[in-house]
Amino acid sequence: MTHKITIPCHTSKLKDVRDFVSEVIRLFYLSENEQFLLVLAIDEICANRILHSNHNDTTRHLEVEIASQDDGAVIFCIKDEGDFFDLNQNEATPVDRLVKDRRKGGLGVSLIKKIIDSVEVFKEGHYTIHRLIKKSSVSSQF
Amino acid sequence: MNISANKEDKTYVITIEGEIDASSSIELDTAISEAIKKGERKILVDCEKLNYISSAGLGVFMSYLEDFEEQGIKIALFHMNDKVKSVFEILGLVDLIDIVPTREEAEKIVA
Numbered sequence: 001m002t003h004k005i006t007i008p009c010h011t012s013k014l015k016d017v018r019d020f021v022s023e024v025i026r027l028f029y030l031s032e033n034e035q036f037l038l039v040l041a042i043d044e045i046c047a048n049r050i051l052h053s054n055h056n057d058t059t060r061h062l063e064v065e066i067a068s069q070d071d072g073a074v075i076f077c078i079k080d081e082g083d084f085f086d087l088n089q090n091e092a093t094p095v096d097r098l099v100k101d102r103r104k105g106g107l108g109v110s111l112i113k114k115i116i117d118s119v120e121v122f123k124e125g126h127y128t129i130h131r132l133i134k135k136s137s138v139s140s141q142f
Numbered sequence: 143m144n145i146s147a148n149k150e151d152k153t154y155v156i157t158i159e160g161e162i163d164a165s166s167s168i169e170l171d172t173a174i175s176e177a178i179k180k181g182e183r184k185i186l187v188d189c190e191k192l193n194y195i196s197s198a199g200l201g202v203f204m205s206y207l208e209d210f211e212e213q214g215i216k217i218a219l220f221h222m223n224d225k226v227k228s229v230f231e232i233l234g235l236v237d238l239i240d241i242v243p244t245r246e247e248a249e250k251i252v253a
Binding site for chain 1: 161163164165167171194196197198200201202204205206207208209224225228229232233234235238
């Protein structure tokens with residue numbers, strides 16, 4: 001079973017994504033803090049895509065789909081028509097460098113990599129797809 | 143999200159309510175920037191009603207650390223719930239900014 005939400009590409013819609021993800025992952029055997037951090041990771045990816053690849057363009061849309069595997073892993077697919085960017089190719093800037101440079105951005109990718117077990121980024125037609133996997137040691141209720 | 147700021151005795155207290163994300167982090171940025179412009183040197187941030195913070199909010203705090211250091215500004219965050227604190231902990235930011243359980247402890251840090 002999969003769960004899906006589609007939003008216009010605007011950061012004001014990030015709350016809708018967080019509420020959707022929170023609601024769905026309650027079905028999984030994850031601690032409250034694990035759920036909280038997964039919501040954060042998806043929020044980070046969506047914010048990056050909306051701001052940097054879709055430029056807050058509300059005529060474009062972003063889709064988040066959540067499913068589970070038999071081994072209990074949670075799969076998130078984020079699909080949009082924005083510019084392709086593979087965050088795996090982007091080495092996270094050390095925090096002390098960000099602080100020294102007084103940069104407000106740059107922490108999101110680090111958070112995603114700390115929370116999510118695997119991130120694949122690929123093109124499918126004119127869509128950019130992010131496929132995130134969070135492993136679980138127990139089965140879900142799906 | 144709602145942010146308010148009040149001068150209380152010798153400290154400047156910023157109170158955050160709600161969720162800080164890529165959409166709302168500009169309001170936190172404005173609040174801290176205004177405190178610096180006003181010449182405040184002792185800043186407390188009440189996080190009791192802060193329910194969520196993303197990297198955009200973390201980035202705002204981090205981007206002012208050099209200013210705080212250069213201008214002798216002391217800042218402490220207090221009453222932060224464990225989930226929000228875990229976001230700071232993941233990246234080791236708890237080593238860069240003071241986050242304490244109570245207002246009394248925060249006041250001692252900025253004293």
